[in-house]
Amino acid sequence: MSLSYPVPQGPVPTGHGARNAAPKGRGAATNPGNRFESIQLEPDPGESPETPTRFLRDPARSILTRNDSPDIPFDVALNPYRGCEHGCVYCYARPSHEYLGFSAGLDFESRILVKENAPALLRRELRSPRWKPQVIAMSGVTDPYQPVEKRLRLTRGCLEVLAEFRNPVGIVTKSRLVTRDADLLAELASHRAAAVWVSITTLDHELARSMEPRASSPTQRLRAIRKLTAAGVPVGVMVAPVVPGLTESEIPAIVQAARECGALQAGYITLKLAHGLGDLFEDWLDRNYPDRRNKVMNRIRHLRGGRLNDSRFGTRGRGEGLFAKEIEGLFDLACRKTGLPRTPLKLSAAAFRRGGAGQLSLDL
Numbered sequence: 603m604s605l606s607y608p609v610p611q612g613p614v615p616t617g618h619g620a621r622n623a624a625p626k627g628r629g630a631a632t633n634p635g636n637r638f639e640s641i642q643l644e645p646d647p648g649e650s651p652e653t654p655t656r657f658l659r660d661p662a663r664s665i666l667t668r669n670d671s672p673d674i675p676f677d678v679a680l681n682p683y684r685g686c687e688h689g690c691v692y693c694y695a696r697p698s699h700e701y702l703g704f705s706a707g708l709d710f711e712s713r714i715l716v717k718e719n720a721p722a723l724l725r726r727e728l729r730s731p732r733w734k735p736q737v738i739a740m741s742g743v744t745d746p747y748q749p750v751e752k753r754l755r756l757t758r759g760c761l762e763v764l765a766e767f768r769n770p771v772g773i774v775t776k777s778r779l780v781t782r783d784a785d786l787l788a789e790l791a792s793h794r795a796a797a798v799w800v801s802i803t804t805l806d807h808e809l810a811r812s813m814e815p816r817a818s819s820p821t822q823r824l825r826a827i828r829k830l831t832a833a834g835v836p837v838g839v840m841v842a843p844v845v846p847g848l849t850e851s852e853i854p855a856i857v858q859a860a861r862e863c864g865a866l867q868a869g870y871i872t873l874k875l876a877h878g879l880g881d882l883f884e885d886w887l888d889r890n891y892p893d894r895r896n897k898v899m900n901r902i903r904h905l906r907g908g909r910l911n912d913s914r915f916g917t918r919g920r921g922e923g924l925f926a927k928e929i930e931g932l933f934d935l936a937c938r939k940t941g942l943p944r945t946p947l948k949l950s951a952a953a954f955r956r957g958g959a960g961q962l963s964l965d966l
Contacts (some may be wrong), residue, residue, distance in 0.1 A: 629691035665723035679742025721759035735951035747757035747777035831864030838867035846901035
């Protein structure tokens with residue numbers, strides 16, 4: 603595959619201009635300074651940063667990353683893209699863009715790195731005798747079905763490889779585009795080797811449009827659950843993130859709607875704001891929900907021991923204290939009422955074929 607990507611003509615202006623209007627279709631309004639850089643470019647007063655999306659080649663030499671976190675339900679992840687055009691203002695992956703020399707703000711959603719050799723790298727990994735068949739998570743960092751996937755089809759290419767080897771895969775996405783690949787997912791699911799979790803933050807279309815500007819609408823995500831279920835693909839719903847003081851009251855409605863569309867499992871994650879995400883999110887509240895800003899930020903701090911982030915294992919996904927218990931209780935009640943279990947969907951590597959199609963299965 604040969605593609606041409608426009609190269610940025612210099613850095614995007616940075617700065618902390620609170621209350622700047624966000625460019626159309628963007629979650630962030632500015633480019634906060636990179637915490638690893640000592641020199642920053644400040645825009646002139648009133649200047650609007652450039653926001654066209656640039657796609658840059660990522661010369662990756664490997665495609666699978668590993669984690670050893672005890673509270674993350676996967677050990678191996680695959681990300682065809684770095685950065686995400688969905689532009690979710692709260693995204694925990696935003697600070698990862700700073701390792702690439704970019705900002706966690708507008709850069710994260712407008713400077714997308716593309717691993718165009720992802721399927722070839724994946725095939726090489728799975729062919730290796732060192733590979734131990736296991737679940738691969740897609741979207742460990744950014745959404746594998748962000749808008750450019752419709753054109754580049756890298757996620758589909760990786761699924762074709764996974765189907766060839768019958769290696770299990772779990773996908774988390776906010777995009778209806780996942781239904782395009784229902785054929786491959788259903789093929790894998792016939793071997794208990796595929797599951798999809800659709801992430802739904804809110805059912806309020808206006809809130810979703812401002813908080814997750816280029817992700818599929820809540821209605822489209824529910825339709826994706828229904829379509830995948832009809833194709834024989836097991837689907838769960840992730841109520842994520844729960845924004846305390848803003849979206850927790852929607853938990854019962856989200857769980858009920860997902861159940862009615864065929865979801866088989868439910869989970870949730872409570873918002874935390876690492877590194878510069880606190881300023882980005884507070885700026886977004888200032889621009890969109892100024893009357894709730896203090897309530898939301900104070901509740902996040904209450905959940906996180908007075909901070910905006912708590913990275914301790916076991917607590918970072920839920921938080922602690924009164925509000926954490928209230929959110930968990932509301933979620934548990936919603937699951938009991940709908941009969942939707944919290945038990946994770948189980949996947950199997952028993953059908954894995956070391957050499958791909960036409961080879962004998964490996965007994966695990």
